[in-house]
Amino acid sequence: MTSTVSSDLRERAEAVLATLAGPGARLREDQWTAIHALVAERRRALVVQRTGWGKSAVYFVATALLRADGAGPTVIVSPLLALMRNQIDAAARAGIHAATVNSANTGDWERTYAAVASGEVDVLLVSPERLNNPDFRDRVLPQLTATAGMLVVDEAHCVSDWGHDFRPDYRRLRTLISELPAGIPVLATTATANDRVVVDVTEQLGLASGEPLVLRGSLDRESLRLSVVRLATPAQRLGWLADHLDALPGAGIIYTLTIAAAEEVADFLRERGHPVASYTGKTDPQERLAAEADLLDNRVKALVATSALGMGFDKPDLGFVVHLGAPASPVAYYQQIGRAGRAVERAEVVLLPGREDRDIWAYFASLAFPPEPLVRQTLAVLGDDAMSTAAVETRVDLSRTRLEMLLKVLDSDGAVRRVKGGWVATGEEWVYDRERHQRIAEARRAEQQAMLDYIDTTGCRMQFLRRQLDDPASERCGRCDTCTTPAWSTDVDQDAAAAAQERINRPGVEVAPRKQWPSGMAELGVGASGRIPATELAEPGRVIGRLSDIGWGTRLRELVDGDDAPVPGDVLDACVRVLAGWGWEQRPVGVVGIGSRTRPHQLDHLARRIAEIGRLPLLGTLTPAGPRPEAHANSPQRLAALWSAFEPPAFPVPNAPVLLVDDVIDSGWTATVAARLLRRAGASAVLPFALAQRG
Structure with a gap:
């Protein structure tokens, strides 16, 4: 009987997948394992699979099946607006009504809340920051928690400060998960998590109770051709990029380490006749939307971007990813190059490292968790009356970015609470985990060294990256520049180099x-x-x-x-x-x-x-x-x-x-x-x- 029920469930799951991905689509075995665990067993699961594997198919198919059985809406916690937009479009293809609550659609919030309450919405996407907005947390979240059919934590590595993109707002999810009624399935997904991050995610999210299902697949990407092109000067690197951009397949992304570099590189490439646009954290939201659409429709050769264009951007035929400057860790690097080659046979991945990269790494490392005296000072200035972040800033010498991060961590730890008008102290005892912060700093230094080792390695580059993600690779990929004849020379056209030098000067x-x-x-x-x-x-x-x-x-x-x-x-x-x-x-x-x-x-x-x-x-x-x-x-x-x-x-x-x-x-x-x-x-x-x- 159990086998018959399981077989029927799989048939229904395959039917939903066909509406989502086309009539020829079939579930991977691990996809089916995850869907079965969520729908039939109402378990908690962590899925670590490469970009393009189909993690979103798992939660959309599971949502359709749970809703058909009378379950409440799925709540998806998603970190980026670009990711939310892609998820809403994907859900619509499967006949699933998805809506979102984020900073860009405040005028729609009340209608969305009403639609959720009336059962019209199958999937509600929210940002992690929204979970602790006082109005949302106190008015909407209790009802949502009580009636949710499933909770999905997308890009779950963000919950771990061992991960490459730690976000303190994700810490609040542990409280949310602990308040879910019994039998509500929880799914956490990510494409970039090594063993240490997997353990931390399961602990931070409280998934460890009830023996969670952890599914990890191979992170090899057979379409990716990894290369490192080492050039001596910034002008040579910029000239090389202008000279070789047309030879790169299709449309792609050029990553830089800073906003200034993204804007400077985009300006130069446009001067050289290349249709490109910049995309950074300072880009106007409407301009971001237009740039994403231009890349999706191949109206530009590339977006020159910071990490603001990272998780969630979905262009299956992305032909290349170039890094002008190396990210600070192989894990972050793998996450970004994973955007390429999802639905094409060959995609080029080129790293152009520079000597100045280490200075940039050092700057970002300086923004780490504040030392204990500043944390204690922050706790001391807060009391029972709400104090805005701006008011705290006049009494605690931390930049706005670091102060907001600190307050969010203290909130997730229970030492402070966000209320209307700002922050209050809870009076709860709080312990500064100095050893953990020291270990994190040491881990960051080790990651930086690993990135330098990746640049210098004579071994297989894909094998190197997979090992950094604790994905054992016994064989060389046979595709990268150390496994085969290098695909790219270090020659730079003299005109391009001269133009780059003039632009830089x-x-x-x-x-x-x-x-x-x-x-x-x-x-x-x-x-x-x-x-x-x-x-x-x-x-x-x-x-x-x-x-x-x-x-x-x-x-x-x-x-x-x-x-x-x-x-x-x-x-x-x-x-x-x-x-x-x-x-x-x-x-x-x-x-x-x-x-x-x-x-x-x-x-x-x-x-x-x-x-x-x-x-x-x-x-x-x-x-x-x-x-x-x-x-x-x-x-x-x-x-x-x-x-x-x-x-x-x-x-x-x-x-x-x-x-x-x-x-x-x-x-x-x-x-x-x-x-x-x-x-x-x-x-x-x-x-x-x-x-x-x-x-």
């Missing part, structure tokens, strides 16, 4: 001025709030380049981190080029330097030479007042430290535009405070100029 980046004072400055004794008055604003500024730029970045880092020495000739030449191409409405009538306690000679030399070259008077220098301000991580505390950091101008300030010269623009608050002083002293406009911008 081209100085000049606009820096937007600060227009709003940070919130809560009164708490720090500073009388500034709201919009900065137009009569005190700085104009848009200019720098030679960003410290993270492909070209000028390395040269500028050497200069601003080096000795307090005169500015060399090549950098002064770049200054002249930037100033000559500025295009200001009215030429400045003089130069004002910003005084420095740490680099006085270099800044004095820079201001004097710019004045001499521009045949402008050096009006004077803003003199530092009092002791050197401490360095701070967030805007409110930076501004408070700088508010009285300079004496009012001791020189006549003309009622005309002036050029304000500094070495580095970091947060922008130094230029903002200095511009305020100069505008109040009579300047009609202040034009900030610096050698470099951080970021």
Whole structure:
């Protein structure tokens, strides 16, 4: 009898799959095993399978079967809007009504909630951040938890801080799972999890109770041709990319490590006649949608993207993935290259590593979990009354990004709670797990070394990546550049290399001025709030380049981190080029330097030479007042430290535009405070100029 029931269930499952993937589609054995466990046994399962294997088919088929048996809607926790859009389209093909609640569709929330309550919605997709939105958590989630037919945690490696893309909001899922009624199946899925992450995911999500089903398949991708092309300079790498882009099959993705690099590379490739678009965390949501559609429909050769285009982007015929700069771990690298070659016989995967990659890794590593004193300080400032993140920021010296991450972790650990209006302390005891954070830091260093080993290996590259994911590979792939004759030479067309060198050497980046004072400055004794008055604003500024730029970045880092020495000739030449191409409405009538306690000679030399070259008077220098301000991580505390950091101008300030010269623009608050002083002293406009911008 059991066999007959199982056979009938499989027939029904195959029928649903046919509507989802076409009449010829058949379930893989592991897909069927997972579906049977979820539908017939109501178990909890973790599925670790490569991108393109069909993990979404498991939960959509299981949803259709559970709904047919009278179960409530499936709740899918999904991390990215792009992933949600693809999942909704896929569900519709199987006759499943899916809806989503996310930051981009706030106007639809009430209608969606009502549709879920009335049974019209089969699948509700929510972001992990939404789970702790006070209104959603307190008003919608209890009913949803009580009536859900299945819970799916997509990209489940995000729950583990051993994973390459840890997201603290995922930690809240353990509480959600613990509150599900008995017999509600739970499915967690990911394409990138080694043994350590698998164990951590099952523990963090509370899946370990009831002997969860763990299905892990081979991570080999027979379509992928892995290559590493080592070139000495950024110009050679950029020239190689422009020279070889047309030879790469189909349409694809070019990954960079920073937003600045993505925009710079996209601009250069367009200059060379290639139809490409940039795609980063700063790209407007509507522009993201348009860029995704252009890539899906092959209207562009490539998207030049940061990791913002990663999990969930579904283009089965993606022909190539190129990395201009190596990710910090083989696991993250595998996750990104897994976008390619899902429905084509051959896809090219090319890594162009650079010497500057390690500096970028070090920067991102510096954003790790804060040390215990700052965590204790955060807990100490919270009480029974709700305090906004902006208010906490005035009392805890952490950047907004790190502070939000910390608060979310403390929330998931039960030490704080998010409420309307901000955060409150719960009074629950909290223990700082120093050993775990040290182990994570050590693991990150080991991953970085493993990435360097991947670049240098003479062994099979796919075998190397699979072993990093604890997927044993006894045989070489026979496809990568170490198993066969390398597919790509290191030759670079001279014209392309020269154009790349010219683009990289081209100085000049606009820096937007600060227009709003940070919130809560009164708490720090500073009388500034709201919009900065137009009569005190700085104009848009200019720098030679960003410290993270492909070209000028390395040269500028050497200069601003080096000795307090005169500015060399090549950098002064770049200054002249930037100033000559500025295009200001009215030429400045003089130069004002910003005084420095740490680099006085270099800044004095820079201001004097710019004045001499521009045949402008050096009006004077803003003199530092009092002791050197401490360095701070967030805007409110930076501004408070700088508010009285300079004496009012001791020189006549003309009622005309002036050029304000500094070495580095970091947060922008130094230029903002200095511009305020100069505008109040009579300047009609202040034009900030610096050698470099951080970021």
